[in-house]
Amino acid sequence: MNDSSRFDRLTRRHRDCLRGVRDLKGSKEIAEDLGIEKSTVDSYLTEAVKLIGARNRRDAALQWARHEAENAQLSASQTTIIPVEAAPDKIGGHSARLSEPAAVSPLPVSPDELIVGAPGVPEEPPSRQRSSGIRLPFRRKGQRDNDLSVGDRLIWIQAITLGIAIAFGMLMTGLQVLTGLIETVAQRLS
Structure with a gap:
């Protein structure tokens, strides 16, 4: 070879x-x-x-x-440059086929990632693909960022705070019941 x-x-x-x-x-x-x-x-x-x-x-x-x-x-x-006169079969002078390919390779993107500077209508920002289902407050595999809006983030902050408060209340109630149970068992044994 x-x-x-x-x-x-x-x-x-x-x-x-x-x-x-x-x-x-x-x-x-x-x-x-x-x-x-x-x-x-x-x-x-x-x-x-x-x-x-x-x-x-x-x-x-x-x-x-x-x-x-x-x-x-x-x-x-x-690499040699062929003058337009030397290539009479090339109509229109500088053909796109004569130019060298761009040296810049495209950036890797994940499926849900926003492509900044993507070709499109300049007045409209490029649309971001949304995945189906519930949008979680952390990034998924293959993404650089999560795809939550500011409103979604605020809702998640409140939901997480409420969840922590409920969990703390359940913990305190469980400890209170356990303390009462231990006191009852201690009184019966004495």
């Missing part, structure tokens, strides 16, 4: 995880950056080590970085 074919089998996530290792990040930090679980990062890195044929994740990251640098140098040396 030639040198570049083993790198061609890496997916975008394999490559992102290897870049994280190259930058001396741990699995937890890489997972936070990519918006995925730590165990998923570990499995991507294990797969990448096997695909590349490296000794460990650090060796795989260094091999990937070297390969990436070689390809960047190679593509930079092969």
Whole structure:
């Protein structure tokens, strides 16, 4: 197997995880950056080590970085600009097909997450998807934040306060009954 074919089998996530290792990040930090679980990062890195044929994740990251640098140098040396006159079949001069793809990759988002700066009508804020069922006052797996409005948060604060007050009252009543029971048993035994 030639040198570049083993790198061609890496997916975008394999490559992102290897870049994280190259930058001396741990699995937890890489997972936070990519918006995925730590165990998923570990499995991507294990797969990448096997695909590349490296000794460990650090060796795989260094091999990937070297390969990436070689390809960047190679593509930079092969890039040539063709004047419009030299390409008469390109109608309209600067075609969109002649421009290089954007180097910015999309940010990972979770299903219920608000996408800031998403394309759409500028007058309207992007709508946030709501999950069905009761909305809880803590974030769910795969989200960066919870999706409660200010009113929902105030209702939850009152509900939690009321729940604590009821629990405290039940505890006091239970202790009072237990104390009375102990006094009754002590009087009968004496």
